[in-house]
Amino acid sequence: AQSVTQLDSQVPVFEEAPVELRCNYSSSVSVYLFWYVQYPNQGLQLLLKYLSGSTLVKGINGFEAEFNKSQTSFHLRKPSVHISDTAEYFCAVSRFSSGTYKYIFGTGTRLKVLA
Amino acid sequence: DAMVIQNPRYQVTQFGKPVTLSCSQTLNHNVMYWYQQKSSQAPKLLFHYYDKDFNNEADTPDNFQSRRPNTSFCFLDIRSPGLGDAAMYLCATSALTSGRINEQFFGPGTRLTVL
Numbered sequence: 001a002q003s004v005t006q007l008d009s010q011v012p013v014f015e016e017a018p019v020e021l022r023c024n025y026s027s028s029v030s031v032y033l034f035w036y037v038q039y040p041n042q043g044l045q046l047l048l049k050y051l052s053g054s055t056l057v058k059g060i061n062g063f064e065a066e067f068n069k070s071q072t073s074f075h076l077r078k079p080s081v082h083i084s085d086t087a088e089y090f091c092a093v094s095r096f097s098s099g100t101y102k103y104i105f106g107t108g109t110r111l112k113v114l115a
Numbered sequence: 116d117a118m119v120i121q122n123p124r125y126q127v128t129q130f131g132k133p134v135t136l137s138c139s140q141t142l143n144h145n146v147m148y149w150y151q152q153k154s155s156q157a158p159k160l161l162f163h164y165y166d167k168d169f170n171n172e173a174d175t176p177d178n179f180q181s182r183r184p185n186t187s188f189c190f191l192d193i194r195s196p197g198l199g200d201a202a203m204y205l206c207a208t209s210a211l212t213s214g215r216i217n218e219q220f221f222g223p224g225t226r227l228t229v230l
Contacts, residue, residue: 032216043119043205043221044158051216090157098163098170100146100211103219105157 002027002095006106014114015083021076021109023065023091032094033074034103035065039087047089050074061085086113118142119222121206127228128196136191136225138206147189148219149181150205158205164189165211193227201229 005024013019025031032051036044048059055067065076074091088110092103120139128134138147146165150158162171164183178200180192193200203226207219 034218036221041203041224041226043121043223044207045221046218049218094216099168100163100165100170101209101216102148102160102163103158107157108155110155 002093002104004091004093004104004106006109008109010110012112016080018079019081021089023074025072025093034092035076036090037087081113083113119220121222121225125226129230131195134193136204138189139187140208142208144208144210146209146211148207149191152203196229198229
């Protein structure tokens with residue numbers, strides 16, 4: 001069975017500092033991995049995705065993630081965060097079930113950027 | 116811009132009073148999903164439609180129903196809301212194409228309050 005673990009429920013970081021949000025997955029088959037951001041009272045917005053190919057994936061808002069098959073990880077990074085990056089971040093793995101692809105979400109990491 | 120629209124953004128209902136949440140999309144995607152997200156939790160898939168084919172998650176309560184009258188619209192009906200059904204309800208869409216995985220696009224959500 002596939003699962004996603006986000007070990008850090010909250011990550012405080014000062015503005016302009018780098019940040020890494022961790023995501024580990026378990027899967028016995030090919031994986032498709034996603035990072036989404038959710039601002040308060042909003043839906044989820046796709047930051048980036050890994051489907052195949054290059055293991056370093058660049059997304060929107062200066063975020064990037066690296067797919068590491070041996071460590072079963074897909075950590076999200078940003079070299080310099082802004083106050084506006086304060087939000088909830090969800091890692092998800094996609095699996096094919098009942099005729100379509102479904103997400104298994106991690107429990108989320110709340111990023112708090114401090115001035 | 117192509118998008119996923121949810122109405123209303125905020126809905127208040129009384130305990131036991133039926134309520135309907137709506138979702139529309141201009142993306143012409145063939146798959147539509149409904150998620151329930153409680154505070155500080157990951158979204159939980161309730162059901163999805165692949166075209167007109169409905170698929171219910173095993174643990175979705177019978178109190179939750181859905182309708183998809185056409186490609187663009189999908190409704191979530193809660194027949195007798197309980198206090199535990201207060202949550203954010205997210206609609207998402209994706210394009211299921213042969214041999215290709217596509218990401219899900221989320222609407223802004225409807226926050227349901229049950230009094």
